[in-house]
Amino acid sequence: MRATSQAFLENAERALGDVQLQRALENVPRGFVTKRAAARARLPEFDALRDEARAIKDHVLANLDLYLEEYERKVVEAGGHVHWAASSAEARAIIVDILNAAGARRVTKGKSMVSEEMALNEALVPQGFEVTETDLGEYLIQLRGETPSHIIAPAVHLNKEQVATDFRRHHRALPAGRPLHEPSALVAEARQVLREKFLAADAGITGANFLVAETGSAVIVTNEGNGDLTQTLARVHIVVASLEKIVPTLEDTTTILRLLARSATGQECATYTTFSCGPRRPGDVDGPEEYHVVLLDNGRSELLASDFRPILRCIRCGACMNHCPVYQAVGGHAYGWVYPGPVGAVLTPALIGIAEAAPLPEASTFCGRCEEVCPMQIPLPGLLRKWRMRAHEAQAPGTTPWQGRLALRAWGWLARHPRLYQLAARLGVGIARGFWARYGRLVGAPFTSAWTRYRDLPAPEGGTFQARWRRHQRHRQLSSAQWRHKGPGQ
Amino acid sequence: MSRFDQRDEILARIRRALGAADDDPERRLAVMKRLFDHPPGTVPARARRPRDALVAQFISMLESQAAQVSRLERARDIPKAVVDTLRRRNLALRIRHGSDPYLAALDWASEPALTRHLGAATADDAAGLSRALAGISETGTLLLASGPDNPTTINFLPPLHIVVVREADIVGSYEEGWAQLRALYGERSLPRAVNLVSGPSRTADIEQTLIMGAHGPVALHVFIVGSD
């Protein structure tokens, strides 16, 4: 998909004015935030588990090569194939090869952010493959030709009326007058339509929440069971996963699983957690005949060597975006690529280049909520700050404009010349007060329009900070002298 | 291996990023030790309760995730309970199940009206029956292992899924579930698929309204069976 992250400001402005979207976004804090808080409160061990989960992933990343080798060995032992792709283009080519070799035409897909990252559907459809997303949210946006706006709730930006309209347009074989007012009717219709797809599929493609090195298993975590039908019914099962999805053991997987659903949706656990380990075995009466895993690097090995390594601990729970005031206000599409929210603002510059995504690290108030709720304790604001610095160094478009930089440089120079600084501050306060006396608030004062267009800037009270500080110090000296004079207890 | 495969290049890049040598015996030893020792993390206190409390918690957790739970005293009550469940839901008296010896050994002849189909589920099955290897109390979760005994399709295709779990197989934590699997399948080895199931299928993808029966079963009914 083509990134529009550069246009974050315009995207955000459009999102803020989109009434439908704003109504849909109200569901984010109402649902996810309260439920996560309740789930965390029900598990006293939550914070201890966070420490352990972080340590597990740090250990994996420090030994990633060895765990990948062990994982691969177990998959091959079970009769599966492991393919290694350095880039998205290679991964797409590998998947096309697998499908062609198996004579597969009809493809069902479970939800996979990595497949979004590699723009898999855009590669498969023009080549004549019939691709159906089976996660309900993914299906809804596939019908609309959209991309996910949230990593666990891809259609969170849609209302049920929009869904009903899309269903009427696409499900032509069904009676035109059928009632579709209720979400339950919409879900029932999707179930019926997608059942046919599951049953007819030649190949099923799923992502993976984890790859377990101990057993060579790919783990998927879902509530719908769509991933399971995808990977069980088709002749060929293809898992696509990025390198950092590795965890050592079943116990380690468990530790992280105890955090995942609680952080994501506030559930105690997801409805379905499935460990798949290779193709059908002797005696099996169901399951895929072929089993492939496509491991995608696409920049991960470089991240490993950089200051941004901690982002590779991410388990894609979505908590950071659910709690982000910027995400809550503008939704996911404004971020302009696959991963929105704080995790996206860190990951996107790494995966598509800071020049393409410089406005994203700026899309933060540094309130720190994301780091607070991240189950993997990823220092998201700190990483965003690092990107800001790099963007400035590279003078990437979308960072602070030259006027701003000039102003900061001027301020820096002034700050190093105290006398001049005092003079300038006095002057500034004087001017601001002049404006205030005239208009009652600050409007149209030089350099302030970006702020005052949407907000009031209160007029300064009582002179410059330095003047007030001097007064304050004098006052303190005076009162402590009095105190010494009288002595305590008198 | 595909013509696009970059295995060695990627592994070399990772090693460069880590500043590590691939033949460093110390790193490899640490990794192998972890894989074979599989040390557990913090096991929640709620998974380490007295037996009765674990069973009660298993039930209440399942119910809170919209599953129905019945307790049966003996295995021989299962056929009748299956028939009752089908009747209550106005379903034809037909059930699909695998070749699990525990299920096969039941006195199905006591319910002559019930037709049983063996093997993998098909799109026409309205109800399926499986036996779980374990019930995990801490989250109200069934542990099902794939194979001819309990084909995976039964867990997902029929709108009604009935799962039998012996009370003795209810454990506190996931870790105990893994221990059972290792005892059955060996170290570093699992059945083709392990399904952890904690309720009927659901979605909240439309306006975050929770709806049951997204793609998998619309209803999950769990029979906890006593010792005889």
Ligand code: SF4
């Ligand atoms: S960065 Fe943390 S909170 Fe955000 S999706 Fe990843 S794990 Fe979840």
